[in-house]
Amino acid sequence: MVKITKNPGPPASLAAEALKANGDYAGEDVVLQLRQDFHDKCYLCELKDLSDPEVEHLRPHYNRKRKELAFDWNNLFYSCRHCNSIKKNPKYDDKVIDCCLTDPELVLEHTFENGHVKILSRSKCESEVLTAELIQNCFELTNTGIRVVACQYRVDQLSKTMGTFYRTLYRYKAFPDQVRYRRSLEAMLDRSSPFAAFKREYVRSHLSDYTELKELVIDSDPLPEQ
DSSP, X not given: OOOOOOOSSOOHHHHHHHTSTTOOSOOHHHHHHHHHHTTTBOTTTOOBSOSSEEEXXXXXXXXXXXXXXXXXXXXXXXXXXXXXXXXXXXGGTTTSOOTTTSOHHHHEEEEEETTEEXXXXXXXXXXXXXXXXXXXXXXXXXXXXXHHHHHHHHHHHHHHHHXXXXXXXXXXXXXXXXXXXXXXXXXXXXXXXXXXXHHHHHXXXXXXXXXXXXXXXXXXXXXXOO
């Protein structure tokens, strides 16, 4: 999960649909704007180029019982079906951090080692701990056959992405004068890239080896010391 900057103006259809008895909060303009704002990535697992996107409510609207949340632009997020289904567990209700307001990289640690994802909260704050658990489950939950397959697919895609990233880092260190490797890393470390949180975390945890990449992974607000 990475920081997202949404278009501040809500799509036109939301206000009109909110007035209807059975309005649609997932109009074409809503979906397309979310797709652009979230870089066509699920905000939880960061899988890119989604074929099954859903308009997800950060705070649940309980089948329109909280109608103001159903059509609140600030409450609409871009998710894949797999992650959205896991987040429907009631224990996550109103407990997931808002990545449009809070920089997840300041409060969560994303690591991938030996084929397994590990998401940790940097504090004991309930919302941060539960968000870390939720993202972990998006990659590791195996309580149904469908989820075994869906989780493994995400782990496989993450593994491929990280493999390409590691090879580029190696070439960058071996040939520091090759501008193309620097440019490749800039693209890979951009928040719009797939699984950006994992790549950015790796560089931050190895800054002694990649001091020249610090500006790409640390903003003006410093991260907590590890």
